[in-house]
Amino acid sequence: MEPVIANFLVTKEDFFQFKQASCKAELRRGEVIGFRLIGLALAIGGLTGMIFVPWGIFAKIGFGLMLAVSIVIGFYHDTLYPYLIHRRISGLLESTPMTAQTLRFEEDAVQVSSERYEAELPYPMLYRVYEDRHVFLLYLGIGELHFVPKRVLSEEEQQRLQQHLKRVMNEKYMQEGVR
Numbered sequence: 001m002e003p004v005i006a007n008f009l010v011t012k013e014d015f016f017q018f019k020q021a022s023c024k025a026e027l028r029r030g031e032v033i034g035f036r037l038i039g040l041a042l043a044i045g046g047l048t049g050m051i052f053v054p055w056g057i058f059a060k061i062g063f064g065l066m067l068a069v070s071i072v073i074g075f076y077h078d079t080l081y082p083y084l085i086h087r088r089i090s091g092l093l094e095s096t097p098m099t100a101q102t103l104r105f106e107e108d109a110v111q112v113s114s115e116r117y118e119a120e121l122p123y124p125m126l127y128r129v130y131e132d133r134h135v136f137l138l139y140l141g142i143g144e145l146h147f148v149p150k151r152v153l154s155e156e157e158q159q160r161l162q163q164h165l166k167r168v169m170n171e172k173y174m175q176e177g178v179r
Contacts, residue, residue, distance in 0.1 A: 003162045004105040008152040010098040018147045020082055024176065025130040025137060039074020040141050042066055050162055067169040103138075103148055105161055111136065123168040131162065132176035 008014070033147040046067030050060055072080060109122045127139040135150045150158055166173050 001107050001160070002162070004153065004157050005102065006105075006148045006152050007100075007102045008149060009100045010149075014100075014135075014147075014149045014151075015096075015098070016086055016089065017149065018137070020085050021132045021135045021137055021147070021176075022145065023081070023085055025174065026130060035076050035079065036074050037074075039070045039072075042070030044072055065131055070076065101146075103146065105164065110146075126169065126172065128172040128174060129165050129169050130174045130176075131165075136161065136165070 008162045010018075022156040045063075046063045049063035049066065053059055053063065099114050099116065101112070109120050110126075111120050112118065121138075121140065125140070127141050129139070130137040134150055136150070138148075140146070148161075153161065
C-alpha cells in the first residue's frame with residue numbers, strides 16, 4: 001500500500017468535530033433508543049391531552065409543554081447534545097494551543113508526529129478506529145486517541161485509508177451509523 005500522509009494544523013472546527021465524533025463513538029445504541037422512546041411517549045401523551053382532554057387553558061398549556069419537552073428529549077442526541085459539546089469545549093479552546101501534526105499510514109503501522117509527541121504505532125496496538133463524516137479517530141486506549149480530519153485528505157486518499165483500516169483493523173473498525 002502506498003502510504004497515506006495527513007499533515008495538518010488543528011483548527012477550532014477540527015477540534016469541535018473531533019470531540020463530537022469521540023462523544024458519538026461512545027454513545028450506546030440503547031441510550032439513543034431510550035431517549036427516542038421516552039420522547040415518543042411524551043409526544044403521544046401531549047397530543048392526546050391537547051386533543052381529547054376538555055379541561056381548561058392551563059391543562060392545554062401543560063400538555064403543550066409536555067409536547068415541547070418530548071421533542072427536546074426525542075431529538076436530544078441530534079440537536080442538543082452537539083450544542084452542549086460545543087459549549088463545553090469553547091472555553092477549553094482558548095487555553096489549549098493548537099499544534100501541527102503529521103500522521104503517516106503505512107502498511108503495518110501509523111507514524112504520528114507533532115512538536116510534543118512522536119511514535120510509531122503498529123495497528124494491533126490500536127484499541128479501535130472510528131470514522132464519521134468529518135474525522136477518523138484512532139484509539140490507543142481508553143481516553144487516549146489521535147484524529148485525522150477528513151478535510152486534509154483527498155477523496156481518493158480517504159477511500160484508500162478507509163479500505164486499509166477496514167482490512168487491518170477488522171471488527172475494531174467502526175463507522176458512524178454502523179454498529
